[in-house]
Amino acid sequence: MPSPFKxxxxxxLADSDLRTSQARASSRLQRWRNASFDELETPWPDLQAxxxxxRRAALDDLPRLLQQLEARLVQRGVEVVWAEDGxxxxxxxxxxxxxxGLDTALRSRSPLAxxxxxxxxxxxxxIQVTNTNFGDYILQLAEDxxxxxxxxxxxxxxxxxxxxxxxxxxxxKTLDPQAMGSMARFRLRRELPRHGMMIxxxxxxxxxxxxxxxxxDAGEDRIAASLARIQVLLMGIDQVAATVDEALFLAQMASRxxxxxDMPGAVTMLSGPARAGDPxxxxxxxxxxxxxxxxxxxxxxxxxxxxxxxxxxxxNVCPVTREIGGQAYGDGYTGPIGAVLAPLIARxxxxxxxxxxxxxxxxxxxxxxxxxxxxxxxPLASTLCGACADVCPVGIDLPEMLRSLREARLAAGxxxxxxxxxxxxxxxxxxNPANYHRAHGWLQRRLTGSIAPPLRAWRDGRDLxxxxxxxxxxxxxxxxxx
Amino acid sequence: xxNARDAILAQLAQANPQLPQSTAQTPxxxxxxxxxxxxxxTDRLTAALERIGATWELTDSPxxxxxxxxxxxxxxNVTRVLTWDEAHLPSPGLLDTLNVLGIxxxxxxxxxxPLRLRPQDLDSRGDLLQAAAGVEVGVVAAEVGFADTGAxxxxxxxxxxxxSAFLPRRVVVLLPVSQIFPSVSRWLARKNPLRNDAVLTFLxxxxxxxxxxxxxxxxxxxxxxxxxxxxxxSA
Numbered sequence: 244m245p246s247p248f249k250x251x252x253x254x255x256l257a258d259s260d261l262r263t264s265q266a267r268a269s270s271r272l273q274r275w276r277n278a279s280f281d282e283l284e285t286p287w288p289d290l291q292a293x294x295x296x297x298r299r300a301a302l303d304d305l306p307r308l309l310q311q312l313e314a315r316l317v318q319r320g321v322e323v324v325w326a327e328d329g330x331x332x333x334x335x336x337x338x339x340x341x342x343x344g345l346d347t348a349l350r351s352r353s354p355l356a357x358x359x360x361x362x363x364x365x366x367x368x369x370i371q372v373t374n375t376n377f378g379d380y381i382l383q384l385a386e387d388x389x390x391x392x393x394x395x396x397x398x399x400x401x402x403x404x405x406x407x408x409x410x411x412x413x414x415x416k417t418l419d420p421q422a423m424g425s426m427a428r429f430r431l432r433r434e435l436p437r438h439g440m441m442i443x444x445x446x447x448x449x450x451x452x453x454x455x456x457x458x459x460d461a462g463e464d465r466i467a468a469s470l471a472r473i474q475v476l477l478m479g480i481d482q483v484a485a486t487v488d489e490a491l492f493l494a495q496m497a498s499r500x501x502x503x504x505d506m507p508g509a510v511t512m513l514s515g516p517a518r519a520g521d522p523x524x525x526x527x528x529x530x531x532x533x534x535x536x537x538x539x540x541x542x543x544x545x546x547x548x549x550x551x552x553x554x555x556x557x558x559n560v561c562p563v564t565r566e567i568g569g570q571a572y573g574d575g576y577t578g579p580i581g582a583v584l585a586p587l588i589a590r591x592x593x594x595x596x597x598x599x600x601x602x603x604x605x606x607x608x609x610x611x612x613x614x615x616x617x618x619x620x621x622p623l624a625s626t627l628c629g630a631c632a633d634v635c636p637v638g639i640d641l642p643e644m645l646r647s648l649r650e651a652r653l654a655a656g657x658x659x660x661x662x663x664x665x666x667x668x669x670x671x672x673x674x675n676p677a678n679y680h681r682a683h684g685w686l687q688r689r690l691t692g693s694i695a696p697p698l699r700a701w702r703d704g705r706d707l708x709x710x711x712x713x714x715x716x717x718x719x720x721x722x723x724x725x
Numbered sequence: 726x727x728n729a730r731d732a733i734l735a736q737l738a739q740a741n742p743q744l745p746q747s748t749a750q751t752p753x754x755x756x757x758x759x760x761x762x763x764x765x766x767t768d769r770l771t772a773a774l775e776r777i778g779a780t781w782e783l784t785d786s787p788x789x790x791x792x793x794x795x796x797x798x799x800x801x802n803v804t805r806v807l808t809w810d811e812a813h814l815p816s817p818g819l820l821d822t823l824n825v826l827g828i829x830x831x832x833x834x835x836x837x838x839p840l841r842l843r844p845q846d847l848d849s850r851g852d853l854l855q856a857a858a859g860v861e862v863g864v865v866a867a868e869v870g871f872a873d874t875g876a877x878x879x880x881x882x883x884x885x886x887x888x889s890a891f892l893p894r895r896v897v898v899l900l901p902v903s904q905i906f907p908s909v910s911r912w913l914a915r916k917n918p919l920r921n922d923a924v925l926t927f928l929x930x931x932x933x934x935x936x937x938x939x940x941x942x943x944x945x946x947x948x949x950x951x952x953x954x955x956x957x958x959s960a
Binding site: 264284289296303304325375395396397428432435436466480487488495502505506511517520538546 | 729730732733734736737738739740741751753754755756757758759760762773776777832833834835836854855858871873874875876881882883884885886887888891892909910913914917922923924925926927928929930932933934935936937938939940941942943944945946947
């Protein structure tokens, strides 16, 4: 039985429209990114090295930076809460809403909220959350899930959304994104006054002066910061920089890497709730610092993955991701960084993440738990070409991490019949030239002809070139025959 | 939750046993564009504004900025604007001039709604927001403009409601040319950006989304049009 991941990959590969649109989007985003860095005086390697050094220094010094941040914020009246896992985070938020007599909330773009399954958890507690990010708003209407770290509805075409808006919002059908965006504005503006609580996510916090930096493309965070009476911000324990200068430098590196923007469309820096006399701004500001497996990850060889600033550049450049799209990765993080983080970060159980008996036992070579067993196959979705490491603004060695996770998967002891068969066949075929020649001929025939079911699954899950009628070595021998 | 704090911090300390408590900070590299090397700060800013889809015009004094803005709004048949207290606008007499021309000036204030929300509070906020949302134009000031990116730092606080910048479909931002800095980092090096205010935002052109097929849709959560009036001379 194929794993849920392999099933999703097969579904994605069978959808030629999706593959075409993903490839087109990835190419455009890559082009914008490259042009954005090419125009700068400082060469890319120097920028990457500086961003990497900043993130690693912060990870090395997390306890001090977090306490420094907390002290500054508490001094200004921010309620700082620590949550060991997602359940603790949404318990706090649900209790807060209940205490204030609220049963609705608005939520801006937050990968961390998705990681911990915030919306469904709050819905179970009787609190309905409306997403305000345009992409997330579309997904919520469509009851769909995110496919890209930066543009969550990237897999939806304008025609898909036109049909959706006609069905759910009674909007006359149009393929114009501007018209559909205006409809979303109209609907969301009407919603704004109804909600007392707004939930968002900190992109990076600056420990030196206690500033919470929020970024968004369209500016939903700054509207929230103006209108919210109660603003709740989620922050991973890793999302802290030593200084505000570093936080803004990293935010710019992320926006350039994501879509070639010099600066995120909207940057909001919050230092506390509204002061006496302020005409707008949140009356209460709550910061929920979420661990959810990160502190455990920090003690492993995969600690560098926490340096990620969420730009999605690795997603855009990965030759595998551009074929299978982001949704094949499951409900959470996507692309190469998703293939590393998803097995290692604890996430809320959902229907598509329920462990099956075919998943790998949850232990890595480093002895840390693979907290999400259904994500253990994700590191296989890579050619290990290294493109992701080249474009990563903080220089995370993703290929090496993916290779280590594959090793860990094998070390866990159940590589499976197909893996064992392929491995044994490869050993035999490469043991001497005669075997290699025989294997080559056999493989050539099997790539198009009949083959045993387990190998058929392997073959059919890939786009392989049609083999030549005759082996190269045979043609070479014929050509040179006297 | 205090137990959670202690547990997380203990685990973090355990994960970093041999590492130094703090490291010397190395200077961050600049993000200046090659093409900008010989341009003046004003030229760089205006070029950056155009790249991000904002429009601009340069006036030679606060008085000419006031007259230009007032006549332009009148010519556009604007009847109401959301704005700030005049003390925070770098063009003295602007609000009086607008009022004389029959343009009503509104300074939104949400303090009326108490912290603990009741249905009637939501209604009053709703009424206020509905009235504010019907206003087509906002007039605010930027504290600083960044020449490398075209971002404008807009500081919220008493007399400076951010709603005036983000609710209307069109926003006019006044910026003295003396307040143009080469980059965010150069500005941060000169002064503490926080001061005593709760919120500081960077406005980078119109509110834009690329969520649908990477095609730009403007104005979903903020202004669809951003016009910057650069003010030369002294205020």
